[in-house]
Amino acid sequence: MFASTFDNLYLDNIVWEMIPACQAPLDITLLSATDTMATIGWTNNNGSTVSSITYGPVGFDPTMTGTTVAGGADTATITGLTGETNYDFYVTQDCSATGDGLSTQSGPLSIQTPCAAIAAPYFVDFENFSAATSGFVNDQCWNEISSGAYDWAIDAAGGTTSSNTGPSGAFSGTTFMFVEASNGSNGDVATVLSRAVDLSALTAPSVTFYYHMYGAFITDLTVAVSTDNGATFTTELTITGQQQTASADPWEQAIIDLSSYAGQTVIVAFTTSKSTMTGNTYEGDVSIDDVSFDELPTCNDVSSVTVDSVTADSITVSWTENSIPPATAWEIIAVPSGDPAPAVGTSNATSNPFVIMALTAETAYDVYVRSDCSTTFVGPITATTDCAVIVPDALETFDTFVPNCWEEASDGDLTTGPTGFGSGDWSSEEFAHNATSGGGAVNINLYRDVASDWVISPLYDLSAGGYELNLDVAVTDYNSSAAGVMGSDDQVVLVYTTDGTTWTALQTWDVSNQPATAGETYNDALTGITSATVRFAIYATDGAVDDAGIDYDFHIDNFQVRTPPSCPDTSNLTLVNNTDVAATINFDSGNATSAGNYEYSLTTVAGTAPAVSGAWTDVAGAMPNVTYTINGLTAQTEYFVHVREVCAVGDESAWSTTPINFTTDCGAVTMFPAATDFTNNVPNACWSEAGDGEIATGPTGIGASNWKDGRAYTNGVGTVVPSNVMNLYRLGDREWLISETYDLTSLTTKVLTVEVAVTDYAFSGTSTAADTGVMGGSDDSVDLLITVDNGLTWTSLDAWNVGNQPAVTGDSYFYDLAAYSGTVQFAFLASDGAADDTEDYDFHVSRFVVDATAGNEDIALENSVSLYPNPVSGDLMTINLGNVPASQVSIAIFNTLGQQVMTREFDNVSNNTIVMDNLSSLTSGVYLLNISNGDSTAVKRFIKQ
Secondary structure, eight states: OOOSOOOOOOOOOOOOOOOOSSOOOEEEEEEEEOSSOEEEEEEOSSOOOEEEEEEEETTOOTTTSOEEEEEOSSEEEEOSOOTTOEEEEEEEEEOGGGTOOBOOOEEEEEEEOOOOOEESSEEEOSTTSOOBSSOOOEETTEEEEESSSOOEEEEOSSSOSSTTSSOSSOSSSSOEEEEOTTSSOTTOEEEEEOOOEEOTTOSSEEEEEEEEOBOTTOOEEEEEEESSTTSSOEEEEEEESOOBSSTTSOOEEEEEEOGGGTTSEEEEEEEEEOOOSSSOTTOOOEEEEEEEEEEOOSSOOOEEEEEEEEOSSOEEEEEEOOOSSOOSOEEEEEEETTSOOOSSOSEEEOSSSEEEOSOOTTOEEEEEEEETTOSOOEEEEEEEOOOOOBOSOEEEOOSSSSOTTOEEEEEOOTTTOOEEETOOSOEEOOGGGOTTSOSOOEEEEEOSSOOEEEEEEEEEOOTTOOOEEEEEEEEEETTSSSBOOOOTTOEEEEEEESSSSOOEEEEEEOTTSOOOSSOEEEEEOOTTOOOSSEEEEEEEEOOSOOOTTOOEEEEEEEEEEEOOOSSOOOEEEEEEEEOSSOEEEEEEOOOTTBOOEEEEEEESSTTOOOOOOEEEEOOOBSSOEEEEEEOOOOTTOEEEEEEEEEEETTEEOOOOSSOEEEEOOOOOBOSSSEEEOOSSSSSSTTOEEEEEOOTTTOOEEETOOSOEEEEEEEOTTSOEEEEEEEEEOSTTOEEEEEEEEEEGGGOSSOEEEEEEEEEEOOSSEEEOTTOOOOOOOTTOEEEEEEESSTTSSOEEEEEEBTTBOOOTTOEEEEEEOTTOOSEEEEEEEEEOOSSOOOOOEEEEEEEEEEESOOOHHHHHHHHHOEEESSSBOSSOEEEEOTTOOOSOEEEEEEETTSOEEEEEEEOSOOTTEEEEOOGGGSOSEEEEEEEEOSSOEEEEEEEEO
């Protein structure tokens, strides 16, 4: 009889009895309540018309205590209650009229009476409320009504818990009320009710409060008023969406006119809801603070000051007027951002919105507003004026990137225009990767098939017409000044727009039309472009084809829009070559009827304004290419050169925008003896080095080699000798140490003295005589070379190898240069040959002197002379000539630049000892002491401290 599926049924407290003659009332409920009165109702099962109600504190025993009052058939109103108090109510039905006596008691019904209405004025700042980050229910007669975990809370921690929403602190004090939007579910509603406020004492009542609504997912805040103890509400204010844009933004004040509720008791409801949108809905915290019921202020601060729009010279602002009656005049001021708030306004505005005029372009301002009846400015609201429309002439040199009022964009094409503003692959770089290009420039590296990047100019007003555009462009290999090649479908396009939507090409560069490696100047006459709103852009794309091996940089610089000058500019200024005393330059004339008259400016300080240093006349013609050599320069000097064309007296072109920058070569040494100090590598600015090359081909890879400093060896008399050193141990080294040039013209006899040594390998420090250094490489060699034709050919003067190696304590070698005249140059070429031997040794060069004499006497004097003290810090130094007899001695002291700084002549030398004085006049550094006794010469190094 039973199915196979069972449900559960539970029963309890089953009583079998006679039905009472007077049944107990059922379903006791609260019908209404005030702070002093409660009306309750129930179900009457007897038809009785009277009842009794017993009430008392929660938990009282109605059979023993309590207060009993009469009630009706199914309702009763109990008076004399106390506000905000908990009560229990019991009901007994009275059936005496029918002879059935009294029913049993039903109950209890437990209630809490509402708070008594508080008389206005009433102010609450929530400072004495209990902090609760969620679950606020009732405090000081404020009640929260929530549909779930999304509810009002009290914050006393200095800010809400979620990021990107809520204030950084209370409007006043440390505590405020807020809704924590990270709680609950989308669509939940939270309402908090104020306590009841009796407005009878106010003539023109109002409620004011401060609110903070920062968060992208804020819905709204609704404020409603009830006069029937919360049964119904009338909406008086709705604030929609976020009103602040940062936690630290100031709170706003709301003022609600309650004049229509004068003489009544009201409850105010604050309601908000959680966003139903998809996203970070926790960014929706709504906060209130400092709620006040008081007389409606007649002069109130404005609120919701908003920047509506900006131009280059104006800011339009609007605000909410709160005075009663509304103000019709306001004071408004804009001050540079960060300046102190004003004491008085400077604009007497009679309209809302209002346009603040005569501002400076590209400037941040703080805006303040107040009604003319108020003494309090509201603000600041910060706004930055737009860039001014440029009326040519104007030049952008890209010294910074992105330049002010320019933009970049990372996407879009010539049909859509730029998109993805604010980023891109264009970047700051020297023009054509030339360190002497004279300042900033911009380039983009194109090597894939994804780039679609823009550099976008400010607006130009070309309405006057007759302007031209100039732009320097170049293509180089990636991160190099070497030539580069554009990809098969790559393009860089110079475009313009007059409406911000349609872009028109002025010039396209591609693989068949790419700029020169060193750069060139593009010129466009801007024919027919007379709009007052012209914007230019350079658009770069590497197309759809990913060209293998293509990796290059496209450069732009010196973007200029101007009225064409009567004397056209020169362009494409480059350095052809330079020597120690001359520089050859090349450029293009822009003059179709050039008479060939030019001027140059030659300066030695970067950034110096160009001025005429020289002039010349060249070949006349139509836009000729001009080459000119500037003579009379100083060796080892940095120069900056500008050029311009002279079309007529008083009618010159502008100086070239970017100078060429170069340093002249070293001049040949002409003062002898010329000794080199090898403490540093390279020894001085006129020596050089190279990392490859054979004797037959000369050095290659100029500027770097494996020669190094930081090493020394101990010579035969125990002196530590600093050196340039080359470690030979592996296959493939071809390392050059190249001297400065020497002009031998003034010497009748010519001798080169060198000292070299071979020691064991050491990374640094000093080798001693205990070394067993051996040039063990079977085909290793170090050659001493000479050239008489500026390095075109080299000849070996000597070669050190396994059969001819110097000692570990160093050997001096002397080379008669009688066969050479004019200018010569020397080099040491260290090679470990073609065989990969197991050798590992250091070859040192420590002495290199070009002079008029040398011989065995020199060696004796060199080995005998000693200096004390060395280093010398005072005024005196003793020179001991050892066992070399001398009655007359000449002394010359040279600095490391080869400049003679002191000489002495000594007659009647006794005990082969000389005392040099006045050394305190020398600056600190390394010096070379040249000693001659008439028969021989020696050079010693000392340090002046």
